[in-house]
Amino acid sequence: IRTRHWRRLGTIENSFREGGDSRSRDTSWQRIITCAVLGVTGSLIAGFLVLHQSGDGMVVLAAQDETLDHRFYQVPCSEDYNNHRRFAGCTPRRCGRAVSDAVITRQEAEKMLRVAEAGFSLGGSDGGASILDLHSGALSMGKHFVNMYRYFGEKLHEILTEEDFQLYRELRLRIQSEIARTFNINASSLYLTKPTFFSRMNSSAAKTTHDEYWHPHIDKVTYGSFDYTSLLYLSDYSRDFGGGRFVFIDTVSNSTVEPKAGRLSFFTSGSENLHHVEKVQWGTRYAITISFTCDPDHSIEDPTWM
Structure with a gap:
């Protein structure tokens, strides 16, 4: 490493x-x-x-049975950032990946899991990966997406409450502060960006390319606006699902974060953090991807209950 x-x-x-x-x-x-x-x-x-707990030779950055206050692994920043507009006090100068079980409580994660389950009860993909985006309203439905705010209207009030949205906003602010603290940047220079969403993954065969979540990718390349990526896990690796580990693809040896309810994993979004998610073998994996940009032109607002 x-x-x-x-x-x-x-x-x-x-x-x-x-x-x-x-x-x-x-x-x-x-x-x-x-x-x-x-x-x-x-x-x-x-x-x-x-750093060596996996039987398949994978370096384990955070095991499911560990409880971590804060663990940071620094990696050299890639040259990607030289090809993009720089923002003082925000564009990554210190790159790496971090894990913490102390930012979000397990009880808060369980509440977010109930929000995810309620939203996905209205739809879901025919394949192995479903998306629920509270910001845009995008919800997987069969082989397509619908805007759940338009599609379901008032029915949403029966399953999602303003308290759910308020907790979501509070957790987002806490995550933003933790990212700023870890990478020594100004929290007010960070902006929420899209896509930010709940994900549900299971072992169902992929029906469309949207279901193929396991391909290696770089967030800065895939999404453009991303500068910092975070994932809040809502279920437990090896208890609620098998497979589905988050894998950083490194030169010497790949490394992994094993999901755990309430665990926050975050990293700089350039090619220094090429990654993928393993295919889920059994059970259901839930998480929230919350993404941040340094460019105010790519910012989005927090979701509110209309």
Whole structure:
């Protein structure tokens, strides 16, 4: 991993002046050196185990059974950003990927899961991937999309409430602040951008290209406006579904974030973070993709209940 930093063990020189019991001094230093080496070695092994937990050779950046306050992996910024307009205090200068289980609570994620399930109960794709966009109203329906606000009208009031939208907005602001803090940028320079949406993935065979979520891609290339991408997971890898891990495609070894309800994963959107989602093998995977841009011309408003 390019972001792994191994500390080099320094040389401990044993220079004694004449006089005294040299054997005693040698024994004392030997114990100190042994303890130091064992301590550092233990730390290195612990770090190695954290990054090597997958049986298929995948480097695990965040395992489902871990609870992480904040974990950041820095990677060199790609040259993509040189080909786009730069925005002071926002365009990435420090690139990488981060994971936190401390920004959103599991209870809040469960509430968002109920919102997703309520929305998808109105439609859903015939294939393995369904989209629900509260901002534009886009909802997967068979092999197509409908605008749920126009299509269902007042019926939506029976399943989605203003409290649901309010929580959604609160979580978005919290995520925006965490991204700004991690990448040392100004939160007010970040703007919500499209597409920002709920996703539901299962093992159904793809019916259209919209269902083929597993292809590697770069968000900055695919969507243009993206500068920072975040995912809030609403279900648990290995409990609610199998497969479906988020995979960063790296030169030496691919690395993965295992979804966990309430887990926030976010990263800079350039080619330094080429990625894909594994095919879901069983069960149902829920998440929210919340995307941010530095360009105010590509900003969108928070969804409100009309």
